[in-house]
Amino acid sequence: xxxxxxxxxxxxxxxxxxxxxxxxxxxxxxxxxxxxxxxxxxxxxxxxxxxxxxxxxxxxxxxxxxxxxxxxxxxxxxxxxxxxxxxxxxxxxxxxxxxxxxxxxxxxxxxxxxxxxxxxxxxxxxxxxxxxxxxxxxxxxxxxxxxxxxxxxxxxxxxxxxxxxxxxxxxxxxxxxxxxxxxxxxxxxxxxxxxxxxxxxxxxxxxxxxxxxxxxxxxxxxxxxxxxxxxxxxxxxxxxxxxxxxxxxxxxxxxxxxxx
Amino acid sequence: xxxxxxxxxxxxxxxxxxxxxxxxxxxxxxxxxxxxxxxxxxxxxxxxxxxxxxxxxxxxxxxxxxxxxxxxxxxxxxxxxxxxxxxxxxxxxxxxxxxxxxxxxxxxxxxxxxxxxxxxxxxxxxxxxxxxxxxxxxxxxxxxxxxxxxxxxxxxxxxxxxxxxxxxxxxxxxxxxxxxxxxxxxxxxxxxxxxxxxxxxxxxxxxxxxxxxxxxxxxxxxxxxxxxxxxxxxxxxxxxxxxxxxxxxxxxxxxxxxxxxxxxxxxxxxxxxxxxxxxxxxxxxxxxxxxxxxxxxxxxxxxxxxxxxxxxxxxxxxxxxxxxxxxxxxxxxxxxxxxxxxxxxxxxx
Numbered sequence: 001x002x003x004x005x006x007x008x009x010x011x012x013x014x015x016x017x018x019x020x021x022x023x024x025x026x027x028x029x030x031x032x033x034x035x036x037x038x039x040x041x042x043x044x045x046x047x048x049x050x051x052x053x054x055x056x057x058x059x060x061x062x063x064x065x066x067x068x069x070x071x072x073x074x075x076x077x078x079x080x081x082x083x084x085x086x087x088x089x090x091x092x093x094x095x096x097x098x099x100x101x102x103x104x105x106x107x108x109x110x111x112x113x114x115x116x117x118x119x120x121x122x123x124x125x126x127x128x129x130x131x132x133x134x135x136x137x138x139x140x141x142x143x144x145x146x147x148x149x150x151x152x153x154x155x156x157x158x159x160x161x162x163x164x165x166x167x168x169x170x171x172x173x174x175x176x177x178x179x180x181x182x183x184x185x186x187x188x189x190x191x192x193x194x195x196x197x198x199x200x201x202x203x204x205x206x207x208x209x210x211x212x213x214x215x216x217x218x219x220x221x222x223x224x225x226x227x228x229x230x231x232x233x234x235x236x237x238x239x240x241x242x243x244x245x246x247x248x249x250x251x252x253x254x255x256x257x258x259x260x
Numbered sequence: 261x262x263x264x265x266x267x268x269x270x271x272x273x274x275x276x277x278x279x280x281x282x283x284x285x286x287x288x289x290x291x292x293x294x295x296x297x298x299x300x301x302x303x304x305x306x307x308x309x310x311x312x313x314x315x316x317x318x319x320x321x322x323x324x325x326x327x328x329x330x331x332x333x334x335x336x337x338x339x340x341x342x343x344x345x346x347x348x349x350x351x352x353x354x355x356x357x358x359x360x361x362x363x364x365x366x367x368x369x370x371x372x373x374x375x376x377x378x379x380x381x382x383x384x385x386x387x388x389x390x391x392x393x394x395x396x397x398x399x400x401x402x403x404x405x406x407x408x409x410x411x412x413x414x415x416x417x418x419x420x421x422x423x424x425x426x427x428x429x430x431x432x433x434x435x436x437x438x439x440x441x442x443x444x445x446x447x448x449x450x451x452x453x454x455x456x457x458x459x460x461x462x463x464x465x466x467x468x469x470x471x472x473x474x475x476x477x478x479x480x481x482x483x484x485x486x487x488x489x490x491x492x493x494x495x496x497x498x499x500x501x502x503x504x505x506x507x508x509x510x511x512x513x514x515x516x517x518x519x520x521x522x523x524x525x526x527x528x529x530x531x532x533x534x535x536x537x538x539x540x541x542x543x544x545x546x547x548x549x550x551x552x553x554x555x556x557x558x559x560x561x562x563x564x565x566x567x568x569x570x571x572x573x574x575x576x577x578x579x580x581x582x583x584x585x586x587x588x589x590x591x592x593x594x595x596x597x598x599x600x601x602x603x604x605x606x607x608x609x
Contacts (some may be wrong), residue, residue: 037516053434053502056506058505078508079508081508082506082507082508086506087502087503087506088507089502089503090502091500092499092500092503093367093499093500093591096363096367096369096498096548096553097548097553098498098552098553099552101500102495102552102553102554106499106503106507107507109492109493109496109507109508109509110507110508112492114489114492117287117487121273122286124273125269125273128269128273129269137535151590155503158503159371160269161269162507163359204413210587214279
């Protein structure tokens with residue numbers, strides 16, 4: 001791991017998150033350094049999205065603090081946090097039609113003043129992001145004409161346009177085919193290598209093992225395990241967390257997890 | 261700390277050789293659309309001021325407007341046709357703007373200014389005043405009180421448990437509107453013969469009695485100026501609440517603004533001219549099809565288009581089967597229903 005003088009991208013300090021009376025996590029402490037990739041794993045309803053929204057500053061924690069680039073959200077000037085962290089939401093509603101380019105351009109919102117319009121630079125950024133997500137020829141298409149996977153890549157492109165320091169991704173692989181799953185994960189690995197922080201909710205344990213530097217495993221009852229990926233991703237821990245037996249299979253240097 | 265880390269996206273942007281122009285092109289089209297709508301508004305006013313039982317020439321209209329001449333023609337233009345045309349234009353604009361705002365607020369393309377029960381409340385107030393034998397200003401005041409009451413009722417009920425979801429707001433509004441509809445039907449059935457016609461005219465929308473149209477026009481301008489600074493945030497709201505909040509939009513405050521402003525605009529329109537249907541539903545959709553769903557253009561364009569439509573409909577309402585005056589609400593609905601069905605069939609969403 002390279003040394004970095006900048007503050008950690010994200011930190012949780014004795015973080016307590018709950019939904020209603022149910023705890024998602026208690027006394028969670030971690031820091032995400034530049035170039036780290038955190039994968040959050042847990043069964044359905046464990047509160048992964050709730051935790052991600054809390055980390056994004058959209059939801060007040062029940063206790064403890066979330067630190068974005070070393071400061072609590074409240075300490076950042078209003079609106080500036082959107083230049084530092086981006087969130088890929090789980091669903092992308094399209095009640096009204098818009099073009100692909102317009103949709104990608106929403107990522108420029110934090111950088112524009114109240115009366116500003118998107119200029120040629122903004123459009124160049126959006127076009128480059130669309131290109132990176134394999135949507136180069138789609139700029140003028142209407143969003144409702146896209147497939148589910150294309151819409152997901154468009155949402156990711158809009159997030160890339162935002163150019164934050166911290167990427168929070170809620171199931172970024174939803175609706176994506178195998179090729180695009182790997183392409184998207186490789187892209188975020190490249191961003192992390194360039195100094196960004198990535199925290200994402202995934203369901204595929206083997207992809208988590210391949211791309212995560214750190215793993216946060218939620219047990220669904222308020223308990224958690226956090227650590228380096230190799231430390232947390234073990235068959236006994238995963239079997240307990242998912243309530244389904246798994247076994248580990250060695251494949252060269254990599255470890256694969258297969259449900260029994 | 262520097263904000264912009266050297267991200268690969270920057271390199272990809274730098275590599276792009278051709279300068280993108282798509283956005284500039286679209287904006288050019290939009291400016292053309294707005295210019296066209298302003299021209300259409302002037303044409304609609306010209307028709308509204310010249311046409312009628314006593315045709316007035318364009319020169320005479322101009323003379324009357326600048327205050328010259330005390331002829332009967334000038335008098336008709338100044339005291340009858342101009343207030344009526346201004347009322348129709350202002351209320352058409354108010355309803356179209358309110359409709360566009362409600363569609364974004366409720367994230368529902370079928371929302372219109374009346375969906376939250378505002379026109380129902382106004383109708384109950386106005387018909388109650390007519391039933392009680394009150395006239396003129398009392399009907400307007402009573403309609404305003406009814407609209408305000410319905411707004412507060414829907415807001416209070418939908419806000420009840422703190423969660424302010426679109427579905428809850430929509431359902432509450434629809435239920436309150438249904439209740440108002442029942443009250444209106446009850447009043448119509450109880451009313452003495454002589455008052456039923458006045459009540460029906462109020463319900464269908466009628467610009468002939470609008471003698472004080474200037475507050476509506478002033479509010480239209482103020483409302484548009486108030487909402488335009490938030491238009492890009494409204495664009496984000498159509499992308500979903502979580503995404504909008506993650507991009508720095510204060511969604512709660514924005515929704516409150518849109519709800520309050522939309523209600524106020526609707527209440528003033530309904531008080532001035534009655535419950536004119538379909539302008540608030542059709543016009544935003546028509547404009548969206550023509551220039552897209554960027555609220556920064558959609559809101560001013562829908563405002564202009566709504567004003568034009570209602571001015572034209574009102575002028576037609578008093579001229580096509582003259583001397584009989586048709587209720588303008590019937591004409592907008594007659595134009596609106598086929599246009600809307602055509603749009604739905606063409607754009608299956």
